Amino acid sequence: MKISLRRLIYLLFLGVLTATLIVACSTINNTRVTNHKLQVEDCRVVQHTMGETCIPRNPQRVVTLRPDTLVNSWILGIKPIGSAYELGSQLPKYLQGKVEQVEFVGSYDSPNLEKILRLKPDLILSNSYMKDIYEQLSQIAPTVVLNYPWPPLGWKKQLEELAQILGKENISQQFMDNYWQRIEKLKQALGERRHTLRISVADVTGENLFTAYGEKHYSGTILKDIGLQRPRSQTGDFFYIENISEETIPKIDGDVLFLVSLEFYGDKTKLENLKHKPLWQWLNAVQRDRVYFVGEHWHESDIFAINAILDDLEKYLVNTP
Numbered sequence: 576m577k578i579s580l581r582r583l584i585y586l587l588f589l590g591v592l593t594a595t596l597i598v599a600c601s602t603i604n605n606t607r608v609t610n611h612k613l614q615v616e617d618c619r620v621v622q623h624t625m626g627e628t629c630i631p632r633n634p635q636r637v638v639t640l641r642p643d644t645l646v647n648s649w650i651l652g653i654k655p656i657g658s659a660y661e662l663g664s665q666l667p668k669y670l671q672g673k674v675e676q677v678e679f680v681g682s683y684d685s686p687n688l689e690k691i692l693r694l695k696p697d698l699i700l701s702n703s704y705m706k707d708i709y710e711q712l713s714q715i716a717p718t719v720v721l722n723y724p725w726p727p728l729g730w731k732k733q734l735e736e737l738a739q740i741l742g743k744e745n746i747s748q749q750f751m752d753n754y755w756q757r758i759e760k761l762k763q764a765l766g767e768r769r770h771t772l773r774i775s776v777a778d779v780t781g782e783n784l785f786t787a788y789g790e791k792h793y794s795g796t797i798l799k800d801i802g803l804q805r806p807r808s809q810t811g812d813f814f815y816i817e818n819i820s821e822e823t824i825p826k827i828d829g830d831v832l833f834l835v836s837l838e839f840y841g842d843k844t845k846l847e848n849l850k851h852k853p854l855w856q857w858l859n860a861v862q863r864d865r866v867y868f869v870g871e872h873w874h875e876s877d878i879f880a881i882n883a884i885l886d887d888l889e890k891y892l893v894n895t896p
Contacts, residue, residue, distance in 0.1 A: 624720040634698040646877035651743040659683040669872040726814035730793045730876035764893045769802045775829030785819040793876045832860035835873040
């Protein structure tokens with residue numbers, strides 16, 4: 576059978592084209608497999624509130640959406656490049672000199688997605704308050720949603736969860752070991768007094784209104800670990816009690832009163848006004864001269880805040896005559 580020259584050339588061309596396509600498809604498939612392996616090797620899958628996410632093994636551009644997450648990430652060896660702050664764009668005083676100021680990406684209840692996008696993060700540490708924008712955050716970078724129910728988990732649980740997500744359990748354990756050592760030291764210094772000494776913790780939240788901190792509050796768990804007692808009004812399975820009026824001010828009384836000064840609310844003026852109130856003068860802690868004004872770290876849950884609270888307890892309960 577005779578084959579024309581034109582047909583022969585066509586068949587040869589078709590054969591070369593087919594071979595080329597086979598090689599090309601094989602190369603593409605191999606590339607996909609290689610890329611998939613690289614992706615799996617460069618990240619690890621972690622479980623969180625919204626499911627699971629493959630996050631970088633060594634993230635370099637982390638954005639956090641809570642100030643306590645920012646601080647605890649920092650102490651675990653991860654230095655975020657941006658964060659939402661609860662109180663505006665400035666770090667609280669107790670953190671200055673310990674944590675560097677990072678890019679402000681909005682308040683913790685309303686982060687700015689455009690600012691986050693411009694930072695080009697490789698990991699976003701969100702929280703359960705931000706579930707509604709999880710999909711949007713995930714389109715920017717791998718996003719982990721930390722568990723923040725109400726009332727909040729204890730500060731120990733928060734640190735433990737974050738350490739597991741970041742693969743920093745060993746560092747977290749070092750901080751916890753140091754915490755328990757300090758607790759034992761305070762127990763020994765206080766001796767039997769801790770079984771009878773009633774510690775009240777409160778702040779001024781409005782004009783002649785107070786908030787008392789309960790046993791589930793971050794500070795409350797520390798007092799409980801030491802074995803210190805609480806006033807009856809602050810005993811129970813609750814985070815805090817709001818809207819205590821001037822008429823019910825005895826609810827914040829105790830042998831010792833730690834009054835948390837949230838300076839950004841203009842508390843200094845309010846506290847000065849308190850001193851002229853008759854009911855204030857009748858408080859046991861006032862009469863004993865055992866009212867101590869402490870900073871906003873008493874309201875926070877990061878590890879620097881916890882250690883600052885321990886510093887205050889040592890200063891006022893052990894070293895103050």
